[in-house]
Amino acid sequence: MTDDAYLFLALSTDGWQGTPLALVGELECLDTPAVRAWFTAQNVSPASAVVRVVPPEQTGLIPKDAERLPVPLSEEELERVRRATVTDGVADIEEELLAFRDSEDNRDGLLRRALAAGVPAHRIVELSGVDPSTLSSASRG
Known part of the structure; x- marks a missing residue:
C-alpha cells in the first residue's frame, strides 16, 4: 500500500476500473506541471471517461498494465475520492x-x-x- 492516491487510465469497461475522475470533482494536483504533463503524454484530458482515481488503500487493484501516476491529495480530497468509490x-x-x-x-x-x-x-x-x-x-x- 502507498500513501498516495493514483490517477490511471482504465484499460476496459469490464469489471472494476476505479472511480472516474469526473465523479470526484476538482483536485488541486490537476493544476501541477507533473500532472498536466502526464495528461499530455497520455493524450487525454481530466474529463475523459478513461481517467480514473483510487485512494491509497485501493492502489493494489489497479490493472498491472495501466498507465498510472501517484498524486498527493489533501485530507478533504482524499475523503471525496473514498466517498466516490463506495456504493x-x-x-x-x-x-x-x-x-x-x-x-x-x-x-x-x-x-x-x-x-x-x-x-x-x-x-x-x-x-x-x-x-x-x-x-x-x-x-x-
Whole structure:
C-alpha cells in the first residue's frame, strides 16, 4: 500500500476500473506541471471517461498494465475520492458513522450494520472514532 492516491487510465469497461475522475470533482494536483504533463503524454484530458482515481488503500487493484501516476491529495480530497468509490449503501452507513462521533446512541447496532454493509474495519474506526477493541466487541454482540 502507498500513501498516495493514483490517477490511471482504465484499460476496459469490464469489471472494476476505479472511480472516474469526473465523479470526484476538482483536485488541486490537476493544476501541477507533473500532472498536466502526464495528461499530455497520455493524450487525454481530466474529463475523459478513461481517467480514473483510487485512494491509497485501493492502489493494489489497479490493472498491472495501466498507465498510472501517484498524486498527493489533501485530507478533504482524499475523503471525496473514498466517498466516490463506495456504493450508496456503504455511503449511507459512512454518513451515519461520521455523525456518530457526536453521539453514542445505538453504537453497537451501527457498528454491526457498518460491518455487514462491507465497510472495512479501519474505515469504521476512522469515521466513527471508536477504539478498535470497541469495534471487535460490538461485532461479537
